[in-house]
Amino acid sequence: MGLKAYLDDIVEAVVTTAKGMRITARYGVDPKEETTMQYPEERWEIPEGYRGFLHNDVKKCTACTMCVKVCPIDCISLESVRGADKRMVLASYDINIGRCMYCGLCVEVCPPKSLKHTSGYEMASVARGELILHFIAEDAAEIKARVARQVAEAAAKAEEAAKAAEAAKAEAQAASKVAEVPSSGTAEEKKPE
Numbered sequence: 001m002g003l004k005a006y007l008d009d010i011v012e013a014v015v016t017t018a019k020g021m022r023i024t025a026r027y028g029v030d031p032k033e034e035t036t037m038q039y040p041e042e043r044w045e046i047p048e049g050y051r052g053f054l055h056n057d058v059k060k061c062t063a064c065t066m067c068v069k070v071c072p073i074d075c076i077s078l079e080s081v082r083g084a085d086k087r088m089v090l091a092s093y094d095i096n097i098g099r100c101m102y103c104g105l106c107v108e109v110c111p112p113k114s115l116k117h118t119s120g121y122e123m124a125s126v127a128r129g130e131l132i133l134h135f136i137a138e139d140a141a142e143i144k145a146r147v148a149r150q151v152a153e154a155a156a157k158a159e160e161a162a163k164a165a166e167a168a169k170a171e172a173q174a175a176s177k178v179a180e181v182p183s184s185g186t187a188e189e190k191k192p193e
């Protein structure tokens with residue numbers, strides 16, 4: 001390296017340091033030039049379309065399992081049973097947000113659009129289990145037992161109704177047979193003496 005290049009380097013270093021220090025000084029003394037956000041008192045405005053924590057509106061969810069099947073890393077799990085009206089009833093619906101990578105595939109495929117991203121992103125925890133969101137508070141076993149009872153009751157009612165209908169049909173058939181039989185006793189009574 002020649003002397004000129006060496007001196008140029010020194011000049012450049014001094015100039016760039018001065019520029020940097022000028023910016024530092026400006027931010028240091030001017031209150032309008034705040035660069036540090038006072039989190040958590042202040043927060044960035046969440047942009048539209050931000051993919052935060054997932055939320056499932058379980059009243060709309062049909063337990064179709066599309067979200068479970070499409071998730072590349074298996075962070076959604078659900079249990080469901082067929083109800084008395086033949087529709088699926090959710091017994092549990094969980095999302096592991098500690099594992100989720102917020103790709104949005106599950107939201108895309110959800111037919112009733114019950115699954116959505118929220119703007120939530122804060123969930124500090126020291127226990128991994130706390131990162132599993134449970135969308136149904138009631139115990140899954142209790143829900144299954146209740147649905148099984150309802151199914152059994154509906155089946156019993158249907159059987160009772162079928163028996164009643166059968167009995168009514170048999171009664172109607174018997175009555176029509178009686179009506180068809182000719183009344184011979186009456187004919188005798190009508191003979192002249």
Ligand code: SF4
Pocket residue numbers: 070071072073074075076095099100101102103104105106107
């Ligand atoms: S956002 Fe992606 S990773 Fe997260 S649950 Fe949905 S499909 Fe799975």
Ligand code: SF4
Pocket residue numbers: 056060061062063064065066067068106109110111112113114115
């Ligand atoms: S895709 Fe939607 S409707 Fe189907 S199980 Fe998932 S959340 Fe429910």
